Structure formats: structure tokens, C-alpha cells
Amino acid sequence: MLPVSYYLIVAAIVFCIGAYGVMTLRSGIMIMMCVELMLNAANINLIAFASHFSQVNGHVFVLFSIALAAAEAAIGFAILMSIFRSKNNVNIDNINILRW
Amino acid sequence: MAVDNIVFLIPILPVLAFVLTLAFGKKLPSGGGYIPILAIAISCIISVLAFLQIYRTHIPIEVSYPWFSVLNVGILIDPLASVMLMMVTFVSLLIHIYAIGYMAHDPAKPRYFAETALFTAAMLGVVLSDNILQFFIAWELVGLCSYLLIGFWFRKPSAAAAGKKAFLTTRVGDVLFLAGIVILFYNMREHVLPHITGNETVYLLQFSTIFENIHHIPSGQLTIITLLFFGGAVGKSGQFPLHVWLPDAMEGPTTVSALIHAATMVTAGVYLVARTFPMFIASPGVELAGITIPATLTVVAYIGGFTALFASTMGLVMNDIKRVLAFSTISQLGYMMLALGMGSVIGVAAVGFAMFHLINHAFFKACLFLCAGSVIHSTGTNDLREMGGLMSKMKITGITMLFSSLALAGIGIPFLKIAGTPIGTSGFVSKDAIIVEGSYVFAHMTNDWIPFAFGILAALLTAIYTFRLWFMAFTGKPRQERHPHESPATMTGVLSILAVFALVFGMLTFLPFTDFVGHTYDHEEIHHLAVLGGNHVIDHYELHDVVHHASPIIFLLPVIVGVGGLLLAWMIYNRRWISVASIGNMRNPLFAILAKRYYQHEIFIELISLKFTYGVLALTSEFSDRKIVDGIIDGISSFIIGGAEVLKKIQTGVVQNYATATVLGVGLIALILSFKGLI
Amino acid sequence: MEQLSGTGRAISLLTALLLLAALLLAIVSVVGLEPLVPNTLPESVPIDFTVWDDGSKDASGIEHVGGLLFTKYVIPFEVLALVLLAALLGSLYMAKKEEE
Numbered sequence: 027m028l029p030v031s032y033y034l035i036v037a038a039i040v041f042c043i044g045a046y047g048v049m050t051l052r053s054g055i056m057i058m059m060c061v062e063l064m065l066n067a068a069n070i071n072l073i074a075f076a077s078h079f080s081q082v083n084g085h086v087f088v089l090f091s092i093a094l095a096a097a098e099a100a101i102g103f104a105i106l107m108s109i110f111r112s113k114n115n116v117n118i119d120n121i122n123i124l125r126w
Numbered sequence: 127m128a129v130d131n132i133v134f135l136i137p138i139l140p141v142l143a144f145v146l147t148l149a150f151g152k153k154l155p156s157g158g159g160y161i162p163i164l165a166i167a168i169s170c171i172i173s174v175l176a177f178l179q180i181y182r183t184h185i186p187i188e189v190s191y192p193w194f195s196v197l198n199v200g201i202l203i204d205p206l207a208s209v210m211l212m213m214v215t216f217v218s219l220l221i222h223i224y225a226i227g228y229m230a231h232d233p234a235k236p237r238y239f240a241e242t243a244l245f246t247a248a249m250l251g252v253v254l255s256d257n258i259l260q261f262f263i264a265w266e267l268v269g270l271c272s273y274l275l276i277g278f279w280f281r282k283p284s285a286a287a288a289g290k291k292a293f294l295t296t297r298v299g300d301v302l303f304l305a306g307i308v309i310l311f312y313n314m315r316e317h318v319l320p321h322i323t324g325n326e327t328v329y330l331l332q333f334s335t336i337f338e339n340i341h342h343i344p345s346g347q348l349t350i351i352t353l354l355f356f357g358g359a360v361g362k363s364g365q366f367p368l369h370v371w372l373p374d375a376m377e378g379p380t381t382v383s384a385l386i387h388a389a390t391m392v393t394a395g396v397y398l399v400a401r402t403f404p405m406f407i408a409s410p411g412v413e414l415a416g417i418t419i420p421a422t423l424t425v426v427a428y429i430g431g432f433t434a435l436f437a438s439t440m441g442l443v444m445n446d447i448k449r450v451l452a453f454s455t456i457s458q459l460g461y462m463m464l465a466l467g468m469g470s471v472i473g474v475a476a477v478g479f480a481m482f483h484l485i486n487h488a489f490f491k492a493c494l495f496l497c498a499g500s501v502i503h504s505t506g507t508n509d510l511r512e513m514g515g516l517m518s519k520m521k522i523t524g525i526t527m528l529f530s531s532l533a534l535a536g537i538g539i540p541f542l543k544i545a546g547t548p549i550g551t552s553g554f555v556s557k558d559a560i561i562v563e564g565s566y567v568f569a570h571m572t573n574d575w576i577p578f579a580f581g582i583l584a585a586l587l588t589a590i591y592t593f594r595l596w597f598m599a600f601t602g603k604p605r606q607e608r609h610p611h612e613s614p615a616t617m618t619g620v621l622s623i624l625a626v627f628a629l630v631f632g633m634l635t636f637l638p639f640t641d642f643v644g645h646t647y648d649h650e651e652i653h654h655l656a657v658l659g660g661n662h663v664i665d666h667y668e669l670h671d672v673v674h675h676a677s678p679i680i681f682l683l684p685v686i687v688g689v690g691g692l693l694l695a696w697m698i699y700n701r702r703w704i705s706v707a708s709i710g711n712m713r714n715p716l717f718a719i720l721a722k723r724y725y726q727h728e729i730f731i732e733l734i735s736l737k738f739t740y741g742v743l744a745l746t747s748e749f750s751d752r753k754i755v756d757g758i759i760d761g762i763s764s765f766i767i768g769g770a771e772v773l774k775k776i777q778t779g780v781v782q783n784y785a786t787a788t789v790l791g792v793g794l795i796a797l798i799l800s801f802k803g804l805i
Numbered sequence: 806m807e808q809l810s811g812t813g814r815a816i817s818l819l820t821a822l823l824l825l826a827a828l829l830l831a832i833v834s835v836v837g838l839e840p841l842v843p844n845t846l847p848e849s850v851p852i853d854f855t856v857w858d859d860g861s862k863d864a865s866g867i868e869h870v871g872g873l874l875f876t877k878y879v880i881p882f883e884v885l886a887l888v889l890l891a892a893l894l895g896s897l898y899m900a901k902k903e904e905e
Binding site for chain 2: 813816817820821823824826827828830831834835
Binding site: 029030031034035038039041042043045046049050082083085086089090093094096097098100101103104105107108111 | 822825838885891897
């Protein structure tokens with residue numbers, strides 16, 4: 027049996043890759059993908075512990091997490107569609123400035 | 127009939143007169159001058175009643191109202207205060223009457239009378255105070271009124287400058303006085319308050335409380351306190367070195383000079399020392415930080431004697447009639463301080479002698495000033511060289527001035543005593559008392575002949591300049607361009623009254639006066655206090671003994687110098703046997719020093735004020751304030767602004783930067799928590 | 806992929822690495838690298854593998870997931886359905902083509 031920490035380390039690496047992507051990427055779609063990455067990293071974590079301790083609670087929680095991720099992705103892409111309609115690209119440089 | 131209930135009116139009535147004259151003076155005849163006259167006349171009557179009551183019962187009048195918890199407002203009339211009260215009200219009344227005539231042509235009469243009324247009220251406040259703080263408050267008010275009155279013709283630049291100079295110079299003294307009060311209060315709280323038992327309220331700064339508890343105050347502190355009080359007296363009474371304001375103060379009207387600088391304000395300093403005499407006599411010499419400070423009364427005597435001599439030398443060469451009298455005032459005040467200083471040997475009798483000379487001086491000096499005013503009024507000039515031969519036209523003025531000059535020079539008959547009183551002008555009686563029964567006894571007992579020498583030399587010079595004045599003004603050839611006339615009756619009447627007083631008051635009241643004033647400090651054990659101060663005070667019998675056994679030359683000396691001075695002045699200025707021009711020109715170095723008043727203007731103003739205080743202290747302070755203090759403040763603020771400019775850059779507005787910051791924060795928290803978990 | 810400027814990328818990389826380091830540290834310090842003994846939690850839902858009709862065992866535990874989902878976690882399940890409904894409606898509305 028693999029030590030559970032290996033799975034956790036993988037999850038951590040995936041999470042950090044996703045975080046890096048959110049912080050640096052310019053395209054809106056790419057940022058959505060990185061958000062999904064982060065969510066899935068958390069799911070990996072949950073499943074690793076659930077399997078390790080032979081619990082089913084973890085699996086159930088992961089199901090909920092996946093469903094919510096899907097809902098959030100749907101809404102996110104809907105927003106991106108609206109942006110694309112007005113600016114004809116999904117470059118978030120123009121809309122990420124929080125001043126005047 | 128107790129006068130106690132109405133003594134509060136004595137200072138209040140002149141204050142009311144001040145307010146009324148200020149408000150209604152313009153509409154009344156004589157500029158509202160009759161209101162202060164009426165008020166002061168009533169105050170005079172009440173003062174006489176108070177004096178009579180005290181003379182009969184020997185119980186001082188004390189009225190006291192609580193103010194703060196340790197301070198009160200009160201009136202104390204003991205023998206010392208009662209004689210001073212009578213003199214102040216009487217002389218002030220006479221001068222007000224004189225001023226009706228003298229200021230008749232002045233448009234600002236209401237302001238004049240209001241200010242002199244206020245001045246009289248303040249001086250009465252000084253005399254009547256029963257605690258030192260109230261004394262100081264009234265003292266300051268007196269200084270203010272003196273400023274207002276000296277600068278009465280304020281549109282003249284020299285008068286405004288003179289008023290300012292007077293106020294600032296006396297202010298130096300006042301600061302010292304206030305410092306003395308503060309130290310006294312501190313000592314009273316530290317050392318006396320623990321000893322106060324009982325339920326009744328005790329006011330720490332009341333004179334009675336202070337005098338009862340002098341033995342509790344450490345002697346070094348007492349010397350410092352009394353020296354500071356004397357500093358205040360030096361300022362107010364024009365002793366060296368704070369005498370510079372008095373000659374300049376002659377810029378005011380002559381009646382002001384008579385009231386303030388002859389009779390009342392300048393005597394406040396002498397009154398202060400007399401009032402706090404138990405403290406002065408109990409102050410020994412101390413060693414402070416390696417410097418030996420002599421006993422206060424010694425300092426008083428020396429400064430007084432020195433001033434007497436110093437001022438009389440300067441009075442010899444003045445050409446302005448009022449300036450001669452101003453220096454004469456400074457000199458006579460020096461005599462009074464000298465008399466008080468003799469208290470280290472003769473005890474309370476010193477107070478009697480000093481006050482006696484003060485009152486006599488008030489009469490003859492006021493008369494001299496008012497005569498000078500009469501002369502100025504009629505000839506229109508102040509300069510002695512422009513006057514001459516006025517005797518023929520101004521008989522009354524001439525004769526009254528002659529009597530007062532005889533009093534000032536101290537002319538009298540020695541050795542002759544009818545029923546115990548000496549025969550002579552009042553100035554003779556009082557000055558003789560100071561020189562013989564004061565400084566000679568002092569010299570005999572302590573072998574210190576310097577005060578005696580000061581007294582005799584100053585008497586000689588006094589006689590010379592007094593009669594120089596009289597001869598130059600009233601004898602000789604009349605000038606053609608001046609048309610002198612005798613002054614109106616209001617003025618000459620006052621002159622006559624004062625001249626009579628100057629002549630006979632001394633003779634009539636010498637013995638009872640010194641006795642009466644000596645009773646002021648009956649309650650305090652002066653001998654005990656004197657021992658505290660390291661003084662060996664001789665009692666009455668020993669005093670008479672020493673005087674009785676003095677060689678006759680001592681008695682003759684004051685009269686010799688007095689008559690000698692008169693003759694010298696007669697020879698030079700009347701007969702012109704010695705030409706004035708040969709000795710009185712600027713080529714004579716002695717004359718030059720005196721005429722330039724010992725270069726005091728140059729020393730005080732040019733050197734000390736401009737070069738040192740302004741150039742060094744003021745400019746350095748201004749520089750350090752601007753560069754250093756402001757530099758620090760501006761530095762701090764610019765540092766903060768600079769820091770803000772740098773920190774501002776974190777707020778970029780780009781959302782992803784904020785996301786970065788969030789992730790950074792989370793990472794740091796996770797690090798810290800995992801480290802904590804490790805540890 | 807378009808990304809932020811160089812400075813931004815560097816800082817984001819550093820931040821992500823910091824986060825990775827923190828997570829790894831946490832994992833190593835708490836869980837350790839050796840295999841953990843399974844089933845050490847006190848209250849665990851014991852998994853008994855479902856036996857199919859042909860005798861094979863199903864180790865996925867999906868039957869238990871379904872059981873939990875409709876008994877213990879039924880309320881979150883229903884709420885999740887509502888959330889999905891809301892997301893559906895929202896994204897539909899936002900992404901709809903505007904009528905001319």
C-alpha cells in the first residue's frame with residue numbers, strides 16, 4: 027500500500043500549479059481551467075484519505091464537490107460568453123483593474 | 127466705633143472714582159477731576175480714623191475674607207500701615223488738587239484723573255494687604271498705572287519709550303519678587319504646614335502666619351527669599367542697578383512725577399522691606415554652592431548706601447530740573463534702604479527711621495516736584511540754564527521751594543533739643559536719625575564704616591545739587607524771553623501746605639513716630655529672629671548709650687556737610703566765584719563720566735541687550751528653532767509621506783495581484799501553523 | 806498562453822512555490838512518509854465489499870456511497886439539486902443570444 031502522503035503530495039503539487047495559473051494567465055478560459063485544477067486537487071486529497079481509512083464519507087463529499095464545480099464552471103463560462111460578446115476576446119486584462 | 131467695617135472703602139472708593147471718571151469725565155467740569163478728589167478725601171478721613179483707633183488701642187485692624195483654600199483677601203492696618211496710609215491719601219489728595227490747576231489745558235484730563243485714581247487705589251491696595259500675594263497683585267497694578275501715567279503723552283516717542291522702559295525695568299524686579307513668593311510658599315507648605323494644628327483655617331501667605339513661623343523655615347531658604355524680595359524692591363524703588371527707569375520717567379507730567387516718583391510708588395519697595403522686616407532680620411549669611419551670600423540686611427544697607435552716593439553724583443550735572451529731582455529721589459530712596467539695612471544692629475528702630483524718612487521725603491520731594499511743575503508751567507521750559515531770577519515774580523513758589531530744599535539738604539540745628547525733639551527741618555531730623563542713630567551706631571558696633579561714609583558723602587552731594595537747582599532757577603538775572611508768572615491759587619495753596627509739612631512735621635512727630643511704628647512688630651520676637659539671622663541687636667537703652675557717648679563731631683558732620691554744600695552751591699552758582707564752565711564742560715573727564723551717566727546706556731542697551739541677548743541668545747534660539755526643531759518635525763512628516771509613496775504601489779488594482787496576495791497569505795499561515803505543529 | 810509581465814510572473818511563481826513548500830511541510834509533519842496503518846479512526850463505517858451474483862467482489866463501495874447519499878446526506882443532495890437548477894437557469898440566461 028502506497029503511503030497516503032504520496033497522494034497528498036501530488037494533490038499539493040496540482041493545487042500549486044493551479045494557483046500559479048490563476049495568478050498569471052491572461053485568458054479567461056485558461057483561468058477557469060486552473061480553477062478546476064485546484065478543485066480537483068482538493069478532491070484527490072479527500073479521496074486519498076477516504077480510501078486510506080476505508081471511509082465512504084469522503085467519496086460522498088467528493089461527489090458534492092464535483093457537482094458544485096460543474097455548476098460553478100457553467101456560470102463562469104456564461105459570464106465569459108457575455109464578456110466575449112462585448113469585447114470580442116476573453117483577455118481579462120481590460121476588466122481586471124479595480125480602480126476608476 | 128469700630129473702623130473695621132469701613133476700612134474696605136479705602137481702596138474701593140478710588141477704584142469707583144476711576145470707573146466714574148473714565149466714563150463721565152468728559153462731560154464734567156475740570157475733566158472729572160473732582161470725583162477722585164472726593165473719593166480720596168473720604169479715604170483720607172477713614173485712614174485718619176483708623177490711625178486714631180490704632181493709636182489709642184494698639185490693636186491692629188484685621189479684616190480677612192477667604193479666597194482659595196490657602197489664600198485670602200484681607201486688610202491689615204497696623205501702625206506701619208496706618209502711617210503709610212495717611213501719607214498716601216493725604217499727598218495724593220493734595221497732588222490731585224494741584225493737578226486741577228496744572229493740567230487745566232490738557233485735553234486728555236479725564237484719562238489723567240482716572241489713571242491717577244486707579245494708581246492711588248493700587249497703592250492703597252499695596253499698603254493695606256495682609257498677605258504677600260495680594261501685596262504682589264496690587265504691586266503689579268501700581269507698576270501698570272505707572273506705565274500708563276509716564277507714557278501719558280504717548281504720542282511723544284520719548285514718553286512712550288520711557289513708559290515702556292519703566293515697566294520693563296520694574297518687571298525685572300517683579301519677576302524676582304514673584305520667584306521669592308513662590309519659594310516662600312513652597313517653604314511654607316513644606317516646613318510650616320506640618321506644624322499647623324487646630325481647626326481654624328490658616329492662610330499660608332498671610333503676614334501674621336509667616337511671621338509666627340519664621341523659625342521653621344530653613345535659614346538658607348530665608349536668605350534667598352528675602353534677597354529676591356529685595357530684588358523686587360530694587361526694581362520698584364530704583365536702586366542700583368535697576369534705577370535706569372527713574373530719570374527717563376520724568377517724561378510724564380510733573381504731577382505724575384510728584385505722585386509716583388516722589389511719594390508713593392517708589393516707596394512701595396521700601397514699604398515691602400519694612401513690611402517683611404522680621405524675615406529680613408532673620409536671614410543670615412549663607413554658603414551656597416561655594417559662594418558666600420551675606421546676610422540680607424547687609425546687602426540692603428550696601429546697595430542702599432551705594433545708590434544714595436551714586437545717584438547724587440549724577441544729579442550734580444543734570445540740566446533738566448526734573449532730572450535733578452529724579453536723581454535726588456533715587457538717592458533718598460537709597461537712604462531709606464540704608465536705614466532699613468541698619469536693622470541688623472538697631473532692630474525695629476530701623477523700620478521707624480526708614481519710614482520716618484520716607485514720609486518726610488514724601489512731603490518735601492512732592493513739594494519740590496510741584497514747585498518744579500509750577501516753574502515749568504510758568505516759564506515753559508525744563509532747562510535750568512534757561513531759568514534765572516524767578517524769585518522776583520514767583521515768590522510763593524520760590525519760598526516753598528527754598529523750604530523744601532532746606533529739608534532735602536538736611537539743614538537743622540545740632541545739639542539743641544527741646545523736650546527731646548531736635549530742631550530743624552524734617553529732612554534734618556530724619557536724615558540725622560539715619561546717619562547718626564543708624565549708620566554711626568552700626569559702624570560703632572560692627573566696625574563697618576562704609577555705610578556711614580556713603581551716608582555722609584551723599585549728604586554733601588545732596589546739599590550741593592539741591593541748592594545748585596535753587597540758585598540757578600530763582601536767583602541771578604532774569605531772562606528776557608521768558609515771562610514768568612505766579613501759578614494759580616490751587617497750585618500755590620498745595621505748595622504752601624506741603625512746605626509747612628516739610629518744615630515742621632519732622633520736629634513735631636519724631637519721638638512718637640518711631641515709637642509708634644516700632645510697636646508694629648511687638649508680637650514678633652525680634653530678638654529671637656535676629657539671633658536666627660546671626661545679628662546682635664542692641665536694645666533701646668544701649669542705642670541711646672552709644673549715641674550719647676558719640677563724639678560731638680559725629681553730630682556735627684551732617685550739618686557741616688549740609689551747610690557746606692549750600693555754601694559751595696552759593697559760591698558757584700550764585701556768586702559765580704568759581705566759573706561753572708571751567709569745571710562743567712565735557713573736557714573734564716570726571717564731568718564727562720557723570721554727564722554720560724557712567725555710560726550706563728551704552729552698557730545696558732548697546733552691550734548687554736543688543737550684542738549679547740539679541741545677537742547671541744535670540745538669534746541662536748531662532749536658528750535652532752527653525753532648523754532643528756522644525757527640521758525634526760518636517761523630517762518625520764516627510765519620512766512618513768515617503769513611506770506612503772512606496773507602500774502605495776501595492777494597491778495595483780489588478781485582481782490577479784490580489785489573488786497572488788491571498789495565496790501568499792495562505793501560504794504564510796500554513797507555514798506558521800506547520801512550524802507550530804513541529805514545535 | 807498569454808501571461809502577466811515578467812515581474813508579476815516571478816512573484817506569482819515564488820508565491821506558488823511558497824505555498825507548495827508550506828503544504829509539503831504540513832503533510833510531512835502531520836502525516837509522515839511511511840504508510841499509515843489503515844482503519845485507525847474510531848468511528849468508521851465498516852466497508853464490506855458487495856458481492857455480486859457471480860461471486861466477485863466489488864471493492865469500489867459505490868453501493869455504500871449510494872446508501873449514504875440517500876440516507877444520511879439526503880438533505881445536501883436535494884439542496885445540491887436546487888443549486889444545479891439555479892446554475893443552469895442562470896447560465897442559460899446569461900449566455901443566451903440577444904434578440905435583435
